Amino acid sequence: MPDNPMSQSGQSLLFLTDEQLRKGIEAMFFAYRGFTADPDRILADMEYGRAHHRAIHFIHRSPGTTVNNLLSILGVTKQSLNRVLRTLIEDGLVESRIGKEDKRERHLHLTVKGAELERSxxxxQRDRMRAAYRAAGPVAVAGFRQVLEAMMDQDLRRHFDTLKDRGA
Amino acid sequence: MPDNPMSQSGQSLLFLTDEQLRKGIEAMFFAYRGFTADPDRILADMEYGRAHHRAIHFIHRSPGTTVNNLLSILGVTKQSLNRVLRTLIEDGLVESRIGKEDKRERHLHLTVKGAELERSxxxxQRDRMRAAYRAAGPVAVAGFRQVLEAMMDQDLRRHFDTLKDRGA
DNA sequence: CTTGGAATGTCAACAAGGCTGACTTATCCT
DNA sequence: AGGATAAGTCAGCCTTGTTGACATTCCAAG
Incomplete structure (x- = not known):
């Protein structure tokens, strides 16, 4: 685990100049725009927005998640999430099941229709990501992930790791 | 230039699985939240928001830029930008100078007060970035930048490169 | 020298998606 | 029985994005 840049590059620390950091900041800004552009285009034709996409994504990723858990992953207020969730449930994309152990809880699942939208x-989004990964190569991708993880807040990092563990 | 993953990793392509791509997508989501968190906290105490930050950043980066140029960098409508710009000018953070060659154009500069806010x-934002860079190391940072650049739209990439050339 | 088009700015109206605060309902646990 | 927790809802507000219409100013081409 190379925590110290000197261990990888004798002459370095040049990658920590304000100018380099500024470029990194701008790269994040421009890349994030590309990152959301494709799903945004699909959503623009419907009555949904980016907030719906995020909810659908994480419900897909953690089927049966509770409202509270989703709330803390997304980092919004329950009123804000509720507005989104209500339309998704009304439109038959998300199903809300009363908890078996704790009947106060609602467990969220995508319906077939919801899963279809999630897919599209x-x-x-993955097409663009795949193209970028392929162009940059596996070593670059590993670095990409390392830097992103180091940029996260502690609590977000925890959520990220939890999701990660569910994966393949 | 390793465009082909096979050239770096004989067994690979595993980094292109849907699961890996999903994790990359989630990493972008969580990292972007961290990325904006610190400036957002500062701005919350004022009458400004993230849109003001973006305008200030790019005016600082390209002093004398025109409104039209800023418009295409930020990717918003002129009405949206104008609202932000107007308050910044009224509050004495940004100065708008009529063009010498083409008097229709307005050239934007930060005032001393504007430069102070930009600094803070x-x-x-750079403190967090620096910590992340330092933790990940120069090789990871290079990969981070490669993947981000590959994720950008063509026109955004052009803006990014133009800004890049002005740098040290 | 006039006129068309470009750059800028402004007004109005609207929508998405954040927020706070207050409150209800149902359920759980002590 | 009573306090805490999960969820949902109502009302109202803010920021930041959108469209559409329009005025002004100025350059440049005819």
């Missing part, structure tokens, strides 16, 4: 959104 | 915002 994540296909679009 | 970018200091906060």
């Amino acid at each position: 959104l994540s296909d679009a | 915002l970018s200091d906060a």
